[in-house]
Amino acid sequence: MTGRRRTRATVPALALALTAGGLIWGFGPWDEESDPADTCRGSLAVEEAGEFFGGAELEFRGHTGEWMGHGTEYCTAQARGEESGGVRLELSLRPAAAHRAAGAAEKTSAAPIGYGWNGSFDAGYNPAAAVLVDCAPLPGKGLLVLADVPEDIRELSSEQVRGLARFTTESARRAAKRFGCEGPLGKRPSTVDRTAWQKLPVARTKGTCRDVVTARDSARLGLTTASEIPAGRALTEECSLDLPAKGRHVRLTAYYGPSAQQEMYLDKRYPGSVKGALMRSHPCEGALDTAYFKFEELPREDAGKAARNTVRGEDGRRLLTAFATASGARHGCPVG
Numbered sequence: 001m002t003g004r005r006r007t008r009a010t011v012p013a014l015a016l017a018l019t020a021g022g023l024i025w026g027f028g029p030w031d032e033e034s035d036p037a038d039t040c041r042g043s044l045a046v047e048e049a050g051e052f053f054g055g056a057e058l059e060f061r062g063h064t065g066e067w068m069g070h071g072t073e074y075c076t077a078q079a080r081g082e083e084s085g086g087v088r089l090e091l092s093l094r095p096a097a098a099h100r101a102a103g104a105a106e107k108t109s110a111a112p113i114g115y116g117w118n119g120s121f122d123a124g125y126n127p128a129a130a131v132l133v134d135c136a137p138l139p140g141k142g143l144l145v146l147a148d149v150p151e152d153i154r155e156l157s158s159e160q161v162r163g164l165a166r167f168t169t170e171s172a173r174r175a176a177k178r179f180g181c182e183g184p185l186g187k188r189p190s191t192v193d194r195t196a197w198q199k200l201p202v203a204r205t206k207g208t209c210r211d212v213v214t215a216r217d218s219a220r221l222g223l224t225t226a227s228e229i230p231a232g233r234a235l236t237e238e239c240s241l242d243l244p245a246k247g248r249h250v251r252l253t254a255y256y257g258p259s260a261q262q263e264m265y266l267d268k269r270y271p272g273s274v275k276g277a278l279m280r281s282h283p284c285e286g287a288l289d290t291a292y293f294k295f296e297e298l299p300r301e302d303a304g305k306a307a308r309n310t311v312r313g314e315d316g317r318r319l320l321t322a323f324a325t326a327s328g329a330r331h332g333c334p335v336g
Helices: 003-007 011-020 036-042 046-052 158-179 215-221 258-269 313-330
Strands: 025-027 058-067 070-079 088-095 118-122 128-134 142-148 198-201 225-228 236-242 249-255 278-283 290-298
Touching: 036 058, 036 070, 036 158, 046 058, 046 158, 088 158, 118 158, 128 158, 142 158, 215 313, 236 313, 249 258, 249 313, 258 278, 258 290, 278 313, 290 313
Parallel strands: none
Antiparallel strands: 025 058, 058 070, 070 088, 088 142, 118 128, 128 142, 198 225, 225 236, 236 249, 249 290, 278 290
């Protein structure tokens, strides 16, 4: 999630904003324990859930709901007898037209899940994964599959991390078959890249900042250091560039599919929050829909007053174009 939302849109605030805008998310009654084959109408990857819990006997629950007028599904798996305080896996299925991202889909700190999937994986305190599948029969021509471990877990084992990735992708595979999705699916993950943010000289970047800063930019703007995460086909990704002025930096962010729709909605609803930012959008194929790219110089305030950008508009647009071109190419969405 962008820094703007880290400081502005808390969950209650976002819920209020969505309600005020007429977007209501309501679920039906919570189901009693369900048969594994019926959980999320057979989309929950039961075998992978069992592997995550080390072979423990599991129980499953689920319900259906509505978001933006579109049906959504939500279900959980957990070790039997651990209703309160126990670790559980949560799975959410929603059509791309129900355009609000969540969890790993909206986090800039999430790494690409890899293995041919458009998706993200966040191995933080609340581990989460997200996969977006092309699906012409569904509203928005896409299926967004979200999975997470809602409990605050300081450290998952490597096996559990891999298990969560497999649980997400195999649930996506089951759901895609159920909905008759035609889009290509990725492979079963064998590892998960848990590399955190890395700070590197701009000339040595190899992740989300790669191919963004030219030698000319570095000399002209004094850009020497970048912060980045692994590059791939994450649904939201970011590159940060330190500026010569103390405490100031450039943030470049790319959003795809529901993540892009969410960010465009918020930018339009709160125009003051992006004052001085540069944005551009670009059409992609399938569920990725519209890619949305943003340049921001931060912080926007200095001693309680609006801060003036030190990067000129033409320089900012050049950096944004380079970032959009590199990110779009990784996602199979050429940006001209």
